[in-house]
Amino acid sequence: MADLKLGLAQGYWGRGPHANFVEMAQEAEKLGYDSVWSAESWGNDAFTPLCWIGAQTEKIKLGTAVVQLSARPPTACAMHALSLDLLSNGRFILGLGVSGPQVVEGWYGQPFPKPLARTREYIDIVRQVFAREAPVTNAGPHYPLPYPGDDGMGLGKPLKPIVHPLRNKIPIFMGAEGPKNIALSTEIADGWLPLFYNPYDESVYEQSLVNAPDDFQINQMVIVNITDDIDAGLHGVKAFLSLYVGGMGAKNTNFHKDLFCRMGYEAEAEKIQQLFMENKRDEAAAVIPDELADALSLVGPKDRIKDRLQAWRESKVTTLLVATTDKQQLRDVAELVL
Template identity: 65%
Template sequence: MKLGLQLGYWGALAPGNSHVELAQEAEKLGYDSVWTAESWGNDAFTPLAWIGAHTSKIRLGTSVAQLSARTPTACAMSALALDHLSGGRMILGLGVSGPQVVEGWYGQPFSKPVSRTREYVNIIRQVMAREAPVTNDGEHYPLPYKGPGAWGMGKPLKPITHPLRKDLPIFLGAEGPKNVAQTAEIADGWLPLYYSPYRQEVYADQLKGAKEGFEISAMAMVNINDDLEQALYPVKAMLAFYIGGMGSKKRNFHKELMSRMGFEAEADRIQELFFEGKQEEAIHVVPDQFADEISLSGSKARVKERLEAWKDSPVTSLLVMGDTSLLRDMAEMVL
């Protein structure tokens, strides 16, 4: 199993040079990859380029770049440029985000996320292959554009710059069953938000179509603390926020995933409490079992023991967040 450093997206304040320093430490320790994210603050590509300029070997991934933030060809241009500048270290991680962000921040419809993803990936593959001018007859990203307001002068184009790699890896962040199955079919890797190595059957059928070499880079919060209750608290707080607040009452993909993993009643209650403004109560409703399964929590000895379940799973890379001390502990246990 490989390790990756997940830096996520920024909070209210920019992280300064700390993310570069963490990435450099991860590279020294033998980590395979470093990942940056975006929500509705910083973008994913700019910090990754900055980190790439200060490292030399570690792979550089977006986890994830949101589809609605840029057109497929614009996204391909960023990936193409970063792959060249880094000497072939780029991993393009993509995701649809959710209706609140897509419609509230980007001002675009969220409809048909699965077919939108397929079109998006197909266009990027065409750009990277550079075998013919890029075209697309789909309803989401028509190329050339011929809809309302068109001048009728659109011309299919190839990228001016020859991509460094035709097969630049594309990973997808996916949660719903159809989206995960499509990921196994069209992508080179999968970025699950929650993964339990103890419930591999939840995704087994959806991953059957994966090609040889398919990667699964799973996020696992790591909290080393001899007090298990304290170690699990940050995991439960994160879960309560995503399951309770990252979505609407109608649709919340994180809540739906928790339900599919066997905790439907608890997921309903967490959302109910969160919408009532009772966030602390919602955190306490998150089952210890669920938080424990998707994280690595407890004493160092316990974490080391529970790592065996991850090693016996289809997961190829474990993405962790933490300070230099935690990075070293994980390198010692895994690498």
């Protein structure tokens, strides 16, 4: 059983950047955390915060968890990755995800269907750019290169990146929830970024991971709250979970809700969505069972968390991405894990 690594999950911003996001990354680096991760939704992008952090750190890895496919063409994404990897001296990890139809069609103005086929093409093109072995081309229907359309000028030319990559195989992780998408990550990516993972019951992912290579990485974000008030700590976890199950998706298309159903909480998921759509958020959060919120997080006194870390050590997860903005919590988790 390999040692469990730690990362710092910084997520995406609300109204603006977290006041101490650079200091938290610097503290994580001092404590021996392996990586720090930035996300995007429909506000900040995921690359810029990592540039800011990378300029003020020396060795901690810099990961996107995740950048959205529809936000930029694959070659543009690869350019971001090449630049950040060079500037950080080989510390970058590219985490990608398809997002959902509400964001893709509402924010980016692009069609959402065929996410698996789009992901396969996207990553193939990105890897071609990283490899820099030949001009980049793609015959697929989603990201054709050169552009073949009759509405163009017909002058598209296959190109090879001007920049020489520091690494020709920058690690690529996939954010995925559906069984087929998770299975795809084991085929074409170096790692997987789940949203929810229960180390006490890994059966929901068992078939999707059956062909995962031995060196396949699973980096799981976990809310950490070291406190004597377990009920209050779990309340925050429930609010987070219910937001995704009830509010992050349309009524009939919510991938987070679908995952909850596969995990055996279909009745609860239906109730949460109903209450959330009635704007009864506190009541929706209360529907989350204590045992599920507890399994998906690390909440309680240090001794309790130390005991519950054993389930994560015995799971398939290779890195815990600690979601906190508190330096002392960061130190306490490092003491317990590292």
